[in-house]
Amino acid sequence: MKPQIVKExxxxxxxxxxxxxxxxxxxxxYQKKGSGAPARMLIVFSILGAxxxxxxxxxIIAHNWDDLSRPIKSLLALVPxxxxxxxxxxxxxxxxxxxxxxxAAGVLLFFAVGASISLISQIYNIPGSLDTFLLTWMALCxxxxxxxxxxxxSLLYLIGITTYAAEAGYWNWRGDDPxxxxxxxxxxxxxxxRLIKNQPGGNFTSFHNxxxxxxxxxxxxxxTQDAPEYMFMAYLALLGxxxxxxxxxxxxxxxxxxxxxxxxxxxGTMGILLALSFNWFWKDMATGDLSDWSTAPELWxxxxxxxxxxVLLVRYQRFTSKDLVPQELLFIIFVPIxxxxxxxxxxxxxxxxxxxxxxGLFVIRKGARQDHLGVLNYGLLIITALVICRFFDTNMxxxxxxxxxxxxxxxxxxxNYFLIKSRKAHV
Amino acid sequence: MFxxxxxxxIFAAMVLAQWYVPGSMILQREATIDKGQAFKFKCQPIDPxxxxxxxxxxxxxxxxxxxxxxxxxxxxxxxxxxxxxxxxNDESDFARITGVSNTKPDAGAAFFQATIxxxxxxxxxxxxxxxxxxxxxxxxxxxxxxxxxxxxxGEQLSDSTSLVYGLVSIYKGNAVLTDVIINGQSIKEAVENx
Numbered sequence: 001m002k003p004q005i006v007k008e009x010x011x012x013x014x015x016x017x018x019x020x021x022x023x024x025x026x027x028x029x030y031q032k033k034g035s036g037a038p039a040r041m042l043i044v045f046s047i048l049g050a051x052x053x054x055x056x057x058x059x060i061i062a063h064n065w066d067d068l069s070r071p072i073k074s075l076l077a078l079v080p081x082x083x084x085x086x087x088x089x090x091x092x093x094x095x096x097x098x099x100x101x102x103x104a105a106g107v108l109l110f111f112a113v114g115a116s117i118s119l120i121s122q123i124y125n126i127p128g129s130l131d132t133f134l135l136t137w138m139a140l141c142x143x144x145x146x147x148x149x150x151x152x153x154s155l156l157y158l159i160g161i162t163t164y165a166a167e168a169g170y171w172n173w174r175g176d177d178p179x180x181x182x183x184x185x186x187x188x189x190x191x192x193x194r195l196i197k198n199q200p201g202g203n204f205t206s207f208h209n210x211x212x213x214x215x216x217x218x219x220x221x222x223x224t225q226d227a228p229e230y231m232f233m234a235y236l237a238l239l240g241x242x243x244x245x246x247x248x249x250x251x252x253x254x255x256x257x258x259x260x261x262x263x264x265x266x267x268g269t270m271g272i273l274l275a276l277s278f279n280w281f282w283k284d285m286a287t288g289d290l291s292d293w294s295t296a297p298e299l300w301x302x303x304x305x306x307x308x309x310x311v312l313l314v315r316y317q318r319f320t321s322k323d324l325v326p327q328e329l330l331f332i333i334f335v336p337i338x339x340x341x342x343x344x345x346x347x348x349x350x351x352x353x354x355x356x357x358x359x360g361l362f363v364i365r366k367g368a369r370q371d372h373l374g375v376l377n378y379g380l381l382i383i384t385a386l387v388i389c390r391f392f393d394t395n396m397x398x399x400x401x402x403x404x405x406x407x408x409x410x411x412x413x414x415x416n417y418f419l420i421k422s423r424k425a426h427v
Numbered sequence: 428m429f430x431x432x433x434x435x436x437i438f439a440a441m442v443l444a445q446w447y448v449p450g451s452m453i454l455q456r457e458a459t460i461d462k463g464q465a466f467k468f469k470c471q472p473i474d475p476x477x478x479x480x481x482x483x484x485x486x487x488x489x490x491x492x493x494x495x496x497x498x499x500x501x502x503x504x505x506x507x508x509x510x511x512x513x514x515x516n517d518e519s520d521f522a523r524i525t526g527v528s529n530t531k532p533d534a535g536a537a538f539f540q541a542t543i544x545x546x547x548x549x550x551x552x553x554x555x556x557x558x559x560x561x562x563x564x565x566x567x568x569x570x571x572x573x574x575x576x577x578x579x580x581g582e583q584l585s586d587s588t589s590l591v592y593g594l595v596s597i598y599k600g601n602a603v604l605t606d607v608i609i610n611g612q613s614i615k616e617a618v619e620n621x
Contacts, residue, residue, distance in 0.1 A: 064482075066569040066615055074453050081449070085442050092434060116449045124456040125483075125604040127565045136448060143441040147434055 006030050040203075046104035047152045054080070054111030061119050070123060077119035084112035088148060106150030110157075113140050131172055134164035138184055145191055151204035154191055155211055161185060162215040169222025181219050200250055201258075209251065210260030213242045217264065223301055229285065230298035232272060233331075233338055237305035239268040240331030244312045247325070256374065269330055270356065270382055277353045277389055282345035306331060326362050330355065356386045368419060376419055380412050456603045463598030464537050466514055466522035468561070470593045470607065482573035483565045484580070484614075486593050486607065492545075493524040494556040499548045503529060504557055506543055512559060513538045514597060521592065527557060531600065539602040563595055563604035568615065575618045576607075583609055 006027060012018040018026075057080045065073065087105040095101035114137045121128050138160040145154040161184045168178035192208055199205050220238055224231050245251065246262025256263060275281070309331055318324050333355065341348035360382035367376025387404050390396070396404075469489035493512065504510065504527075513526035514537045532538045541559035548555025568576055583589040594606045607614040 062570075064567050064569050066572065078446075078449060081445060085445070089438065092438065113445050116445075117452070120449045120452045122483075122567045124452065125563060125566050126452070126456075127562060140441075140445050140448060143437055147438050147441065 042100045043103055046100040047107050050104040050107040051111065054084075054108050054115070058111065058115040058118070061115070062122065064122060073123045074120060077123060078116055080112040081109075081116040084109035088144075091148065102148045103150050103152050106144050106148035106153040107156065109144055109148075110141050110153050113137060129172070131164055131168040131176070131178070134160055134167065135180060135184075138164060142184070142187055145188070151195065151208070154188060154195075155204070155207055157184075157188060158208075158211045158215050161188075162218050165215075165219040165222050169219070178219070178222055181222070185215065185219070196250065201254065206254070206258035206260070209258065210264070213261050213264045217268065223298070225297055227296035227298045230296055230302050232276065232281075233302035233335060234298060234305050235272055236269060236331040236334050237302060237309050239265045239272070240309045240328065241265075241305065241312060243269065243325075244309065244316060244318070244328055247328070248316065266327065266378075269327065270359065270385070273330070273352055273356050273359075274385055274389055277349065277356055277386065278393055279345070279349055282341050282349045285341040285348075286343075286345040306335065325366070327359055330359070353386065353390075356382060360386065364415060368415070371419065371423060373416065373419060376415055377412070380408070380415060383411070384408050455601055459598040459601040459603045460596045460605060463596035463601070463603070465605075466516065466537065466595050466597060467520065467592040467608075468522050468595055470591055482570045483567040484573060484576050484607070486564045486566060486604075488561055488564070488593070490521065490523050491561065492556050492558045493527050495527075495554060497554070499546065499555050499557075504543055504546055506546060508543050509540045510543055510557070510559070511538050511600075512541050522595070524559070534599060537597040539597060539600055561602070563593065563602050566593070566604055566607050566614070568618075572615065572618045575621055576614050579609065579614070579617055579621060 009018065009023045009026060013020060013023045061077055061080070068076070084105065088109050091098070091101040091105040117133060117137060120126075121133075138157055141153065141157055141160070144150060145157055161181055164184075165178040165181035168176045168181075192212060195202070195205050195208060216238065217235075220235060221231065223234075242261040243265030246259050246265050251259045251261060312318075313328065318328055337348050337351045337355075340351075360379050363379030363382060364376055365379075367373070367379055387408055390404075391401055468486075470486040511528045511530070511532055512524045513528070513532050514522050515525045517523045526532070528538075539562060541561050543557055544560045545558035546555065547558075580591065583591055589610050591607070591609050593604050594608060596603045596605055609617045612620075
């Protein structure tokens with residue numbers, strides 16, 4: 001599809017606005033820019049096709065044909081695996097340069113491995129547990145992403161190991177500790193680093209920038225033992241680390257929607273602080289004793305993550321930087337507020353509310369300075385969320401609450417109005 | 428990503444591993460069916476749906492508990508843990524749990540690992556019983572037949588003279604459910620004759 005400007009070139013040339021050379025330059029620029037599009041579409045459709053074929057074959061075999069004998073059914077269950085491995089071998093040695101082939105064959109093999117284990121379980125009536133099944137499946141598919149150099153397989157692998165961690169750690173009645181998740185995650189890191197180096201702005205890299213922090217956020221909670229209150233520090237530190245990474249040059253200049261670290265770090269931090277802006281948590285902190293620090297692994301986990309965050313702050317020279325964003329320091333500021341909570345719960349709650357409010361203001365200021373409507377409105381949303389939270393748990397009169405809402409509403413209008421107005425003035 | 432020789436090596440190792448897992452599952456179960464001792468476990472099927480594996484009926488077993496004559500160590504036997512259960516036939520030729528152990532029984536005995544689903548004991552003398560979930564409580568059927576199987580079982584439940592049991596082969600600690608029998612007939616045939 002040609003961009004609008006290319007369609008207008010002829011008219012502009014005729015009107016004498018644009019010289020023939022300039023028009024040709026523009027045309028060749030867009031032609032060059034658009035040449036990657038068909039290849040990209042081919043990869044997308046190859047992956048979709050492979051996924052659909054894989055799932056279709058599984059469903060057909062899952063019918064569990066009663067007329068077939070057990071050995072025949074077992075053999076049939078292994079046919080997709082054989083076919084997918086054959087296609088991978090063909091893609092590797094005959095179509096090595098074709099990304100579409102490698103991705104499609106990799107995805108097909110990924111599903112075929114899961115299907116074969118699942119179908120054999122069905123044929124021999126093995127109930128099994130979902131977490132062991134996912135663990136085996138993912139371990140067997142780890143080489144696929146490296147050998148086939150298949151980014152889609154890597155994303156599927158991340159989904160798989162995260163589901164394994166959640167299934168074993170949260171959803172399973174046994175509440176096992178899915179320690180192997182961390183090993184499986186560490187094993188995908190070299191692939192991820194290579195992806196960042198080779199395709200810094202690529203679509204798959206952007207997806208990984210969302211999936212990796214998302215997976216870590218999901219899995220961190222599985223480390224909770226008997227002192228969950230300390231996990232708030234651990235989570236804020238992890239989100240702080242994401243925020244710091246999201247502000248690094250290799251991500252900072254990408255679009256916000258491609259910067260999973262920044263978005264998850266910022267939204268997550270604000271979400272946790274908003275939850276802690278209610279008094280229930282601090283009431284519990286004041287009434288119940290904090291778990292003994294020496295026996296609470298959650299506290300040690302928090303310390304490790306906070307130290308890691310500090311190392312990043314120093315390494316990225318954020319303390320001496322002029323554009324230091326206060327949100328980068330929130331995970332450190334939270335530590336004294338947290339420990340104060342067991343003695344002065346009201347003070348901690350007030351400080352958390354103040355933090356959220358100030359962060360909202362900082363974000364609004366940042367949005368105004370960067371002339372970015374999205375950032376500006378995000379700041380306003382933070383303050384609105386804070387006002388809504390206070391709407392539910394304070395004894396303020398309805399008139400006062402109403403006035404607060406009106407004030408925030410007017411703030412939304414004025415901030416957007418002035419920003420758009422200043423934009424027009426600069427045009 | 429790697430040079431050709433290394434790629435070939437890793438690819439071969441991966442293919443082997445990917446065949447080893449389902450392959451060993453097949454061989455282990457086939458050996459259990461061929462060489463194992465067959466036991467009858469009285470059961471009750473229902474019909475849930477597992478998105479991964481088509482349709483199956485879930486079996487509940489009559490003889491899924493074991494009573495201790497001595498004191499129960501509730502630290503040793505707790506909910507969700509695995510235990511070795513030893514099986515023997517009772518006088519009516521149905522399987523019963525005759526022993527529970529934390530260590531692997533002798534190879535000659537018919538045993539398998541089951542999950543503890545309930546621990547009940549009297550506070551005073553700590554004598555009580557354990558209830559288990561057996562590792563063969565699913566029987567997969569052709570998707571069109573599973574609902575019919577459930578209907579058939581519902582009818583059989585109301586008939587006190589009917590007898591439903593799962594046929595299980597046990598060998599070296601592995602147990603494979605090979606069939607569900609309703610009044611002497613395989614549930615698959617019984618459904619076809621409906």
